[in-house]
Amino acid sequence: MGEIEGTDIEGLKRGTELVKRGFAQMQKGGVIMDVVDAEQARIAEDAGAVAVMALESVPADIRKRGGVARMAPVETNEEILEEVSIPAMGKVRIGHEAEARILESIGMDMIDESEVLTPADEKNHIDKRDFDTPFVCGARDLGEALRRIDEGAAMIRTKGEAGTGDVAEAVRHQKAIKGGIRKIQGMNTEERRNYAREIEAPLPLVEETAELGRLPVVNFAAGGIATPADAALMMRLGCDGIFVGSGIFGAEDPESMGRAIVEAVNSYDDPAALAEISRNVGGGMKGRSKESLSEEEQLQYRGN
Amino acid sequence: MLAGVVGVQGDVSEHQAAFRRAGEELGLGVETVAVRSSGTVPDCDVVALPGGESTTISSLIRREGIDDEIREHVGAGKPILATCAGLIVLGRNDDSRVDSLGLLDVTVERNAFGRQRESFEAPLEVEGLDEGFHAVFIRAPVVSEVGEGVEVLAEFDGDPVAVRQENVVGTAFHPELTDDYRIHELLLRGQDD
Numbered sequence: 001m002g003e004i005e006g007t008d009i010e011g012l013k014r015g016t017e018l019v020k021r022g023f024a025q026m027q028k029g030g031v032i033m034d035v036v037d038a039e040q041a042r043i044a045e046d047a048g049a050v051a052v053m054a055l056e057s058v059p060a061d062i063r064k065r066g067g068v069a070r071m072a073p074v075e076t077n078e079e080i081l082e083e084v085s086i087p088a089m090g091k092v093r094i095g096h097e098a099e100a101r102i103l104e105s106i107g108m109d110m111i112d113e114s115e116v117l118t119p120a121d122e123k124n125h126i127d128k129r130d131f132d133t134p135f136v137c138g139a140r141d142l143g144e145a146l147r148r149i150d151e152g153a154a155m156i157r158t159k160g161e162a163g164t165g166d167v168a169e170a171v172r173h174q175k176a177i178k179g180g181i182r183k184i185q186g187m188n189t190e191e192r193r194n195y196a197r198e199i200e201a202p203l204p205l206v207e208e209t210a211e212l213g214r215l216p217v218v219n220f221a222a223g224g225i226a227t228p229a230d231a232a233l234m235m236r237l238g239c240d241g242i243f244v245g246s247g248i249f250g251a252e253d254p255e256s257m258g259r260a261i262v263e264a265v266n267s268y269d270d271p272a273a274l275a276e277i278s279r280n281v282g283g284g285m286k287g288r289s290k291e292s293l294s295e296e297e298q299l300q301y302r303g304n
Numbered sequence: 305m306l307a308g309v310v311g312v313q314g315d316v317s318e319h320q321a322a323f324r325r326a327g328e329e330l331g332l333g334v335e336t337v338a339v340r341s342s343g344t345v346p347d348c349d350v351v352a353l354p355g356g357e358s359t360t361i362s363s364l365i366r367r368e369g370i371d372d373e374i375r376e377h378v379g380a381g382k383p384i385l386a387t388c389a390g391l392i393v394l395g396r397n398d399d400s401r402v403d404s405l406g407l408l409d410v411t412v413e414r415n416a417f418g419r420q421r422e423s424f425e426a427p428l429e430v431e432g433l434d435e436g437f438h439a440v441f442i443r444a445p446v447v448s449e450v451g452e453g454v455e456v457l458a459e460f461d462g463d464p465v466a467v468r469q470e471n472v473v474g475t476a477f478h479p480e481l482t483d484d485y486r487i488h489e490l491l492l493r494g495q496d497d
Contacts, residue, residue: 009426009460009461010427011426011427012424012425012426013424013425013426014421014422014423014424015421016425018425018440018481018482019423019424019425019440019442022315022423022440022442022478022481023420023423023442023443025315025318025355025481026314026315026355026356026357026388026389026442026443027356027357028313028314028315028316028317028356029311029312029313029314029316029356030313030314030356030357030360045359045401046401048359048360048363048364049360050313050356050357050360051357081419085359085399085401085414085415086357086359086360087357087419087420087443104421107418107419107421109419109420109421109443110420132421133420133421134420262360262364263364263367265313266312266313266340266364266368267340267341270341273341
């Protein structure tokens with residue numbers, strides 16, 4: 001069936017908050033895998049990924065190469081988009097509205113305004129409400145998460161420390177988000193108002209989050225997840241799903257590792273199943289600890 | 305009454321909440337469970353296959369042995385609701401990437417409206433509901449062929465988007481994403497008869 005003529009159908013609305021947040025809800029319980037070309041995208045889809053994230057090189061390689069990291073070439077995004085039947089997402093630099101418009105124009109399903117790339121604007125993030133395409137953004141704590149949601153993000157992911165294979169920062173960020181929510185649940189209206197001012201997010205969003213007891217959008221884990229056990233750990237911390245960057249195609253056997261991480265996300269609370277899943281997946285990515293990086297080398301401090 | 309939502313991937317908690325609210329509306333005590341492994345579906349009075357990615361869901365339910373339990377559930381005439389990806393998994397399709405169950409006699413076309421930017425919300429008339437239903441379509445499929453014994457409950461732009469075959473109800477849209485639980489009520493009512 002062809003594209004619908006919007007004008008022929010009364011009451012049809014695209015790009016609404018419901019439609020954008022709903023897209024993110026459909027990704028829950030899933031694994032979104034970083035891929036750099038169509039071949040990797042095919043492997044990811046066959047391994048059971050719920051979506052692929054197109055980028056020029058995985059975060060571990062971005063680190064090695066240095067220099068300015070930008071949106072992947074349009075051809076790379078398109079090649080990946082055309083290869084898979086699952087959603088294809090693309091990364092743009094923080095604050096780079098023009099890159100985001102390009103990805104929206106070629107039809108990428110979601111845009112990641114990502115600290116893994118070199119920020120284009122030190123102070124401001126993209127006004128994401130203005131887009132029909134949903135966005136995902138990274139956060140290190142509740143304040144950052146709520147600022148991004150206020151700007152229109154339909155999904156939040158932990159920043160973690162991408163490209164390290166060290167899950168510690170993702171754990172820290174998820175616990176900070178959850179701890180922040182517990183904190184505002186214990187506050188009265190006056191305290192919540194002060195807190196909202198402090199984190200520069202609107203009070204109604206703080207109230208809504210406190211009432212729900214969770215972020216009002218889907219909350220994924222990202223940054224340093226390298227093994228099935230890492231994925232299970234993040235699910236146990238209350239994440240809705242997992243992004244894996246260098247952890248799949250940096251592993252010895254990407255296909256087995258991809259499939260094992262998908263299964264681990266489903267069986268995260270079943271230790272015997274996790275043990276079985278973790279057998280014969282080969283070596284994980286080499287990785288380096290966050291402690292071995294200087295502050296300038298760390299990506300999580302990009303964006304605000 | 306126990307409502308099981310196949311929980312290997314997708315918007316599972318939304319379906320659980322919808323069943324609970326529909327139960328309250330009907331004055332039925334409904335408990336819900338997310339089904340992520342085998343052994344639970346046989347205890348369920350009603351089951352839902354949620355929205356998500358049909359490629360992932362079909363592969364995980366087979367790995368976990370939930371697929372055969374769904375076959376038995378439907379074979380026993382118990383009600384099941386399949387939305388979006390769930391409809392793709394429950395019906396038939398020509399895509400080798402999805403291992404569908406063929407328990408609903410329809411052919412389903414994946415991503416029939418296009419990609420996410422073509423996703424939309426729109427009012428819909430649904431057979432069996434006295435007022436219109438606000439439907440959310442996300443990278444939605446449509447039913448391209450309807451078998452005998454399948455009733456079309458709703459159409460959008462000429463294509464079937466909600467169907468029923470005895471106690472099996474399938475929708476291309478997401479009744480679990482809005483505050484209108486009438487489609488979940490239909491399923492619970494079927495069980496009450």
